Structures are given as structure tokens and as C-alpha cells.
Amino acid sequence: MTSKTDNRTPQRRVHLIRHGETNWNRERRAQGQQESVLTDRGIAQAQALAAAIADRPIGQVFSSSSVRARQTTQILFPGRQTPIEYCDLLREIHMGDWEGRLYAEIEAADPQQFRAFWQEPHLFTVQGAETFEDLQQRALKRFASLLEQSDAREIAIVSHGAWIKALLCHVEPRPLAQLWHPPVLHNCAHSVLDVYEQGSLHISLYAGLPYPTDKLAADSDASAV
Numbered sequence: 001m002t003s004k005t006d007n008r009t010p011q012r013r014v015h016l017i018r019h020g021e022t023n024w025n026r027e028r029r030a031q032g033q034q035e036s037v038l039t040d041r042g043i044a045q046a047q048a049l050a051a052a053i054a055d056r057p058i059g060q061v062f063s064s065s066s067v068r069a070r071q072t073t074q075i076l077f078p079g080r081q082t083p084i085e086y087c088d089l090l091r092e093i094h095m096g097d098w099e100g101r102l103y104a105e106i107e108a109a110d111p112q113q114f115r116a117f118w119q120e121p122h123l124f125t126v127q128g129a130e131t132f133e134d135l136q137q138r139a140l141k142r143f144a145s146l147l148e149q150s151d152a153r154e155i156a157i158v159s160h161g162a163w164i165k166a167l168l169c170h171v172e173p174r175p176l177a178q179l180w181h182p183p184v185l186h187n188c189a190h191s192v193l194d195v196y197e198q199g200s201l202h203i204s205l206y207a208g209l210p211y212p213t214d215k216l217a218a219d220s221d222a223s224a225v
Contacts, residue, residue: 010194010202012147015058015156016164019072020045021187028103031225032095032129035067042068045188046075053190058082059152064090064159072188073158089142092160092225093135096128122176132176136166143167147195161185161224168193171201183207185224 020042024031038046053076063073065086073084098106107114116123121132130138146155157164162179168191169179183206185191192205203211 008196010196011153012195013154014143014147014193014195015053015056015154016167016191016193017049017072017076017156017158018161018164018185018187018189019064019066019068019158020075022068025187030095030098030101030103030106031068032093032099033066033091034099038068038071042072042187043075046072049188049190050076050078053156056154058154058156060150061085061156061158062087062090062146062150063157064088064092064163066091066160069158069160076156076158087142089138090157090159090163093132093162093166094128094130095225096126098126098129118180120177121179132162132166132179135162136170136176139163139167140170147199164189164191165224168203168206171203180224183209 020038022031022036022042023039024034024036025042026039029036058077059082061073061077061082061084063069063084063086065088069090070086073086077084103114110126113124113126116125124132143157146157165179165185166176169176171193174181185207189207190205191203191207194202194204196202205211
């Protein structure tokens with residue numbers, strides 16, 4: 001896999017979309033694979049993105065089975081005759097007993113692993129949680145299987161911050177230690193992977209910005225998962 005610029009016409013295109021803002025994003029509460037729901041702002045974010053991609057010939061949609069992703073998907077593709085498949089393997093990183101707890105509480109109880117999660121993700125190890133390597137391998141395996149499964153020239157994957165970051169981190173490529181480096185993957189961030197012959201990949205859009213880009217903002221918002 002590669003993200004080097006390619007002047008050829010891509011054979012296929014994959015739209016990677018993070019869900020809209022949730023009540024737990026707003027509360028700064030760890031979500032992981034627990035359920036939360038879109039806020040009014042999250043609904044508006046999804047509606048705005050739906051208008052922006054309305055003319056894209058997306059032939060199939062794959063969505064995380066989490067409620068927040070399902071809500072986002074239903075807003076993004078209202079009334080379309082587009083096949084939608086919901087999948088557990090597109091869910092967010094499993095965070096063990098961190099899930100459902102406020103980030104401030106987690107940081108106070110386990111500052112070393114809290115720091116590892118956000119600043120040294122390759123060192124993150126919490127009992128019952130996935131490592132970022134586990135997550136990346138899950139994302140890569142599912143991504144490859146979706147490309148094989150679908151014949152659509154353009155597909156959309158509606159997923160989560162860490163899931164999408166892990167996939168893009170591999171494509172760039174960058175080490176897992178730099179997974180949270182900019183660009184910021186904000187709520188309803190839209191990224192695009194172009195697929196070329198023999199499976200080579202190029203990131204053409206990263207969180208709404210042409211890639212590569214110098215317009216990068218610091219990724220310091222501890223509400224990505």
C-alpha cells in the first residue's frame with residue numbers, strides 16, 4: 001500500500017467517513033464499542049456532509065454497527081437505493097473498562113496509559129482492551145475483504161476516529177507511534193482513498209483536505225473515540 005501521488009485514473013474510490021458528534025463526545029467520555037447517540041450538532045454535521053456527497057456515485061455503503069455510525073449512515077444516504085451493510089468489524093477500538101468513563105477520570109486513575117493512548121499509542125496496553133496494532137490489523141483485514149466483496153466503483157465506509165486513523169496510518173505510511181498526528185479527524189470528517197491497479201492506494205482527501213497538505217491542525221482533542 002502506498003499514498004504516493006499517482007497521476008493515473010483510479011480504478012476505484014473509497015470514502016471513509018467518521019460518525020457525527022455524539023453526547024459522549026461532548027461529555028468527553030470514552031466511547032469505544034459502547035453506545036452513544038448523535039447530538040443535534042452531530043445530526044447537522046451529517047446533513048451537511050450528505051449534501052456535499054449527494055452527487056457522488058457511491059454504489060455500496062458499509063457501516064459500523066454502532067448506533068452512532070448507523071445514525072450517521074441513515075442521514076448520509078436517505079432514500080438512496082444504495083445497499084447498506086452494517087458490520088461489527090468496523091466498530092471503534094475496544095477500550096476495555098475505560099469505556100463509559102470520563103476522560104478526566106481515566107487520566108486521574110491511570111495517567112501512564114492515558115498518556116500512552118494519546119501520545120504513544122504503540123505502547124497502549126490496558127486489560128481487556130485492543131492494542132492499536134490489534135485495531136490496525138482488524139481494519140486492514142476488513143478493508144481488504146470489502147474491496148473483494150463489492151463490485152461498486154465507489155464505496156463508502158462509515159466508521160470511527162481510531163479505526164479510520166489506523167487504516168490511513170498504514171497507507172501513508174507512518175508508524176503507529178504517530179497515529180494521532182495531524183490531520184485532525186473531526187466528527188463527520190470525510191477522507192478518500194483512491195485504489196489503483198494491483199491494489200496500490202493513494203490518499204487524495206484527508207479529513208476534507210487535499211492530501212498531502214500543509215494545512216494541518218494540532219490533533220489534541222481527546223474525544224476522538
